[in-house]
Amino acid sequence: MLFSSYIFILIFLPIVLLGYFFITKYVENTNTAKVFLILASLFFYGYWYPPYLLIILSSIVVNYFLSKKIVQTKSKNLFYFGLVFNIGLLGYFKYRDFFLDNLNYLINTDIGFAKLALPLGISFFTLQQIAFIVDSYQGITKENRFCDYALFVCFFPQLIAGPIVHYKDLIPQFAKEDNKKFNFSNFNLGIFIFVVGLFKKVIIADTFSGWANEGFDHTTVHHFISAWATSLSYTMQLYFDFSGYSDMAIGLGSMFNIKIPRNFNSPFLARNIIDFWTRWHITLSQFITTYIFTPLFRSFKKLTFRNSLISVFITMLIAGIWHGAGYTFIVYGFMYGSALVVNHLLKKRKIKLPKWLAIFLTFNFTNIVFTMFRAHSISDALSIYKGMFGLTFLKLPKGIFSKDFILSIGAEIGPYMNNDQNLNLILLIICLIMVMKAKNSGEMAKNFKPTLKTSFILSMMFVLSLFGINRVSDFIYFNF
Amino acid sequence: MNKDEVLVTLKNIINTTFDINYDVVESTSAEDIDEWDSISHIELITKMEEHFGVRFALGELQDLQNVGDMATLVIEKAA
Secondary structure, three states, rough: OOOOOOOHHHHHHHHHHHHHHHHHHHHOHHHHHHHHHHHHHHHHHOOOOOHHHHHHHHHHHHHHHHHHHHHHOOOOOOHHHHHHHHHHHHHHHHHHHHHHHHHHHHHHOOOOOOOOOOOOOHHHHHHHHHHHHHHHHHHOOOOHHHHHHHHHHHHHHHOOOOOOHHHHHHHHHHOOHHOOOOOHHHHHHHHHHHHHHHHHHHHHHHHHHHHHHHHHHHHHHHHHHHHHHHHHHHHHHHHHHHHHHHHHHHHHHHHOOOOOOOOOOOHHHHOOOHHOOOOOOHHHHHHHHHHHHHHHOOOOOOOOHHHHHHHHHHHHHHHHHHHOOOOHHHHHHHHHHHHHHHHHHHHHOOOOHHHHHHHHHHHHHHHHHHHHOOOOOOOHHHHHHHHHOOOOOOOOOEOOOOOHHHHHOEEEEEOOOOOHHHHHHHHHHHHHHHHHOOOHHHHHOOOOOOOOHHHHHHHHHHHHHHHHHOOOOOOOOHHO | HHHHHHHHOOOHEEEEHOOOOOOOOOOOOOOOOOOHHHHHHHHHHHHHHHHOOOOOHHHHHHOOOHHHHHHHHHHHOOO
């Protein structure tokens, strides 16, 4: 079920909210409400494709008993088995096809195989459980009841694409007496953040997705303006899609009195790449810093600056590959890894740029990397880069300039550009100003007051979004 | 070892690790000190572990929001 669908907003969510707070109020046994949420979450998950319930359920059961044993015995072998089990499960579904494709190519064979569809959310629920296994081995988790553990993995607001949560941050919240009562101010705040996220996704991201898809599907015909419009459209789409999704998750959590950590903090105001990663997909950056970078760096005998840079680089490569099987993701990791290394080197020399220039360069770099991230292949990305950096003829869209003017300066009219492209450019400018100047949803939530004006604007956004749902599309991060 | 003693020692470790001279208080965090990033954080943690004779779990590092949190965790671990 998608957050941005009628069945979720108008049927599933009201029923689950009513059911949950009814149970917390009238049923003594505290487990009943948790079991209800687990069942609702599994229904939410299985609604796409019921057979995948088997995968998530086996993952939960195996990890639960494994971590229980690890807590009891501190067994190193079980700990390694847990890591292999989780990474193996993820690897099998994510990389099997890529591996077989490359094998066929390398040894010139034609082994036929049915393509695997990626079980939804597997990257996210696997990461959360890896963290839990590590924490169990290092002695900072206690034995848990199965229903607490299952709820931690499958609580539907954060199940499919994060924000990545930790057991110790999530589950104790359900036990607090105050949190069991329906709370109007949390509910209002929840609606507010949810609608902001819905609007970001349905109205803004999905509008840009049309242009981005069009551009990335026609990479042979790009020239200066269309190449920039395509790459910026995707960067805007990705940001509004994913941060919109995270807002919706946070809003849903708030309706149940559960705090879910923020995942974005005005990333395009970052002044360098190190800064960018503290603002973009924050919970993933924290996960990879804690559970990949730190042990990697500490595995070196000496904590020298050089070793830290090697660790940073390898960590970003792994983060790239985590996004999916494909050379573009490897290059994506390579680009961010190299950029972080350069960033740390410059920092060491205490080289500082003026604020505006720093933000400008950082934004452009991330835009270039996300173009690689989105492209079907490395060569597609390169042809967009060629257009962006003027290596193809300058072709201007008709509409903004008169045809005579375009021809008189020696430029040409782009083949796939039309008047729709003018709207694209205008919206790009508006959204660029918005991501640089407007308050982000986290800041807005802090100052949220349920006034008449706010509720009017919010209702408008909600109604517009409901109409927009018709052209419903998946969230980008459902593919990772 | 009380919190004040730990804080005084922490202040020294932080200033020598980052090669700065900063008036570290409980609420000081990575946001206040430019030199304090994910890399130098590990150096800091390692020096703290050596000095106080404790070992932090990975999952604990993420929760350390400021110097006060660090001091509390050191006391908890050393107890």
